[in-house]
Amino acid sequence: MSKVTERVKTLAASLKPGIVFDEAGTAKLADDAFAASLPEGLSIDLVRKSQHAVLDFADAATSALGDVGLDFLKKNTDVKSVSLSGKAGIDVLNIEIERGKSYRNPQTGAQAVKYGATSASLKTGVGSGRGAFKEITTEINEKFTSVFSS
Numbered sequence: 001m002s003k004v005t006e007r008v009k010t011l012a013a014s015l016k017p018g019i020v021f022d023e024a025g026t027a028k029l030a031d032d033a034f035a036a037s038l039p040e041g042l043s044i045d046l047v048r049k050s051q052h053a054v055l056d057f058a059d060a061a062t063s064a065l066g067d068v069g070l071d072f073l074k075k076n077t078d079v080k081s082v083s084l085s086g087k088a089g090i091d092v093l094n095i096e097i098e099r100g101k102s103y104r105n106p107q108t109g110a111q112a113v114k115y116g117a118t119s120a121s122l123k124t125g126v127g128s129g130r131g132a133f134k135e136i137t138t139e140i141n142e143k144f145t146s147v148f149s150s
Contacts, residue, residue: 094122
């Protein structure tokens with residue numbers, strides 16, 4: 001039994017005509033494509049409020065990790081970085097703060113150190129482990145293999 005819903009299949013069909021490639025193979029969806037795809041009863045304003053709540057959570061978690069992580073790194077001089085991961089709905093937040101990170105200064109070319117170098121990612125629930133997405137990517141792999149393999 002397919003895990004790909006009829007809604008996803010219908011939505012994919014409606015998006016296809018709007019996918020037009022440039023010479024490099026890059027396409028862009030229309031700015032209103034997502035808003036137009038929302039099911040009845042779910043407004044783009046509500047989605048944006050939800051997305052802003054996730055971003056606020058990510059900002060707060062980064063700030064908190066910075067404060068708590070600084071204390072931890074002061075006490076644990078052999079540890080090079082602190083990290084944090086957690087769920088934000090179906091999204092996953094990953095944050096890392098490094099004690100010090102060497103980099104080449106692009107203006108001077110000299111090596112420099114940035115203390116408290118912070119990186120964060122917020123990954124959506126899209127991923128190969130999710131049933132429908134896995135089924136879709138497997139189908140894409142099979143189609144591409146039949147066309148491009150010799």
